[in-house]
Amino acid sequence: MSIISSFRESSRAKPIIDRIHQRDTGPVSIMEFCGGHTVAIFRSGIRTVMPVHVQMISGPGCPVCVTSNGDLDRAVALAKTPGVILATYGDMLKVPGSEESLMQVKAQGYAVEIVYSTLDALALAEAHPDREIVFFAIGFETTSPAAAAAVLQARDRGLQNFSICSVMKLTIPGARALLSMGEVKVDAVIGPGHVSSIIGSDAWRFLPEEYGIPVAISGFETLDLLAATDALLRMIEAKQPDLVNTYSRIVKPGGNRKAWGAVQQVFELRAASWRGFGEIPESGLALREEFAAYDADRRFDIRVAPAPEHPACRCGEVLRGVALPPDCKVFGTACTPEHPLGPCMVSSEGSCAAYYHYQRQQR
Amino acid sequence: MCLAVPAKVLELRDNQMALVDLNGTQREISLMVLDGEAAVGDFVLIHVGYAIEVIDEEEAERTLKMFEELGTLDEEDAGELSAIL
Numbered sequence: 237m238s239i240i241s242s243f244r245e246s247s248r249a250k251p252i253i254d255r256i257h258q259r260d261t262g263p264v265s266i267m268e269f270c271g272g273h274t275v276a277i278f279r280s281g282i283r284t285v286m287p288v289h290v291q292m293i294s295g296p297g298c299p300v301c302v303t304s305n306g307d308l309d310r311a312v313a314l315a316k317t318p319g320v321i322l323a324t325y326g327d328m329l330k331v332p333g334s335e336e337s338l339m340q341v342k343a344q345g346y347a348v349e350i351v352y353s354t355l356d357a358l359a360l361a362e363a364h365p366d367r368e369i370v371f372f373a374i375g376f377e378t379t380s381p382a383a384a385a386a387v388l389q390a391r392d393r394g395l396q397n398f399s400i401c402s403v404m405k406l407t408i409p410g411a412r413a414l415l416s417m418g419e420v421k422v423d424a425v426i427g428p429g430h431v432s433s434i435i436g437s438d439a440w441r442f443l444p445e446e447y448g449i450p451v452a453i454s455g456f457e458t459l460d461l462l463a464a465t466d467a468l469l470r471m472i473e474a475k476q477p478d479l480v481n482t483y484s485r486i487v488k489p490g491g492n493r494k495a496w497g498a499v500q501q502v503f504e505l506r507a508a509s510w511r512g513f514g515e516i517p518e519s520g521l522a523l524r525e526e527f528a529a530y531d532a533d534r535r536f537d538i539r540v541a542p543a544p545e546h547p548a549c550r551c552g553e554v555l556r557g558v559a560l561p562p563d564c565k566v567f568g569t570a571c572t573p574e575h576p577l578g579p580c581m582v583s584s585e586g587s588c589a590a591y592y593h594y595q596r597q598q599r
Numbered sequence: 600m601c602l603a604v605p606a607k608v609l610e611l612r613d614n615q616m617a618l619v620d621l622n623g624t625q626r627e628i629s630l631m632v633l634d635g636e637a638a639v640g641d642f643v644l645i646h647v648g649y650a651i652e653v654i655d656e657e658e659a660e661r662t663l664k665m666f667e668e669l670g671t672l673d674e675e676d677a678g679e680l681s682a683i684l
Contacts, residue, residue: 353648
C-alpha cells in the first residue's frame with residue numbers, strides 16, 4: 237500500500253527535522269505513553285537527530301510492563317488449576333512473576349496456550365468442552381474491545397466454559413497518576429495513536445486544559461512521530477498548549493464508538509495495581525455483574541500472597557520516567573532479554589529491551 | 600501490545616467476519632467492533648484479530664501533503680497548517 241510506505245520515506249523527513257532544529261524552545265522533555273512509540277522512536281533513530289535540548293522519555297505505556305507481580309502470580313495460579321487451559325497473548329509468557337513465569341509453568345506440563353486473538357480463545361473453548369478456558373486479558377483501551385467482543389460472542393454462542401481474568405488498564409488514569417506525582421518534568425506528550433483510535437483524540441484534551449501540557453496524537457511511522465514532535469515544539473514555542481492530531485487517517489475526535497461501547501457494555505471501572513505506581517483508582521476494567529458467568533475472578537477462588545518485586549529491578553522507576561534503563565545496575569548485566577529480571581526487559585515494547593537493542597548502537 | 604497493522608479486505612463473510620490480505624498472508628478477522636462498514640478493497644487496521652478502523656486514504660493523502668508543506672513553507676504559513684493537522 238503506497239500510502240503506508242509514503243510515511244516512511246526518509247526524503248520527506250529531512251525538512252521536518254530541519255524545522256524541529258529551528259524551534260526556539262529551551263530544554264524540553266517529551267513523553268510518550270505507548271510501548272509502540274517507544275520502539276518506533278528507537279528503531280527509526282529519531283532520538284539521534286533531535287537537538288540536544290529535546291529529550292524523549294517513555295511513560296507507563298507498555299501494558300505487559302505495568303502488570304504487577306500479584307496479577308502475574310494470579311495467572312500462574314489459574315494455569316495450575318485442574319481442568320483449566322490458560323490462554324493469553326504471547327507477550328505475557330516470559331514475564332517473571334514473583335516465583336515463575338507462564339513459560340516456566342507451561343514447561344512443567346500445565347496447559348498454557350498462546351493466542352493471537354480472543355477469537356482463537358473462543359475456538360479453544362469450543363474444541364475443549366470438557367475444559368475451562370480462561371483468557372488472561374492484558375492491554376490498554378486498544379485491546380479491550382477484543383476482550384469485550386469475546387464475552388459477547390461467548391454469551392451468544394452459549395459457551396459455558398469460557399471466562400476472562402482481566403488485568404486490563406486505562407491509559408488516561410495512568411497518565412494522570414504520573415503527572416499528579418510530579419516526579420518527572422513533562423513539557424509535552426505524544427499521545428498514543430491506537431489507544432486514541434478507540435477512545436478518540438478528544439479524550440486527551442485534559443492535558444492542555446488541566447495541566448497546560450500540549451499533546452500531539454501520533455501514528456507509528458517516522459514521519460508521524462517527527463510531525464507530532466514538531467507540532468509539540470511549535471506549541472511550546474508559541475506558549476499555546478493545545479491538542480493536535482497528526483494521525484487523522486485513523487483517529488477521530490470521538491474515537492470508535494462501537495468498540496468503546498462494547499467495552500462499556502461488558503466492563504466497569506475498578507482500581508488496578510500498576511507496577512511502579514501501586515493502586516490507581518478507576519484505572520482497571522472488571523466484568524460487570526451481568527457478565528459474572530464469564531469472570532474468572534468469580535468462577536475460581538484464586539488467592540495469592542502479596543508479591544514483592546525483584547529487589548534489584550528498577551522497572552517501576554523506569555515506567556514513571558524517573559530512571560533510564562542504564563541507571564539500573566543490573567541492566568545489561570544480570571538482566572538481559574535472555575534472562576530478564578523485570579518485564580521492561582522482557583516485552584519487546586519495554587524501555588529496557590528497547591535500550592538494550594537500539595541505544596547501544598545509537599550513542 | 601497496541602500494535603495494529605493495515606490489511607486489505609478481500610471478502611466479506613458471515614458472522615461479521617472478513618477475509619483480509621495482511622502483507623501477503625490471508626487471514627480471517629472479525630468486523631464486530633468496527634464502527635461503520637468495510638467494503639471489499641478497503642484497507643482496515645487490524646488489532647489482535649479485530650478490525651478497529653477503516654483507513655481513511657483521503658485523510659492520509661492530506662496528512663502527507665501537510666507534512667511535506669510543513670518543511671517548505673515560511674514560519675507563519677506552517678504555523679497555520681500544523682494548527683489544523
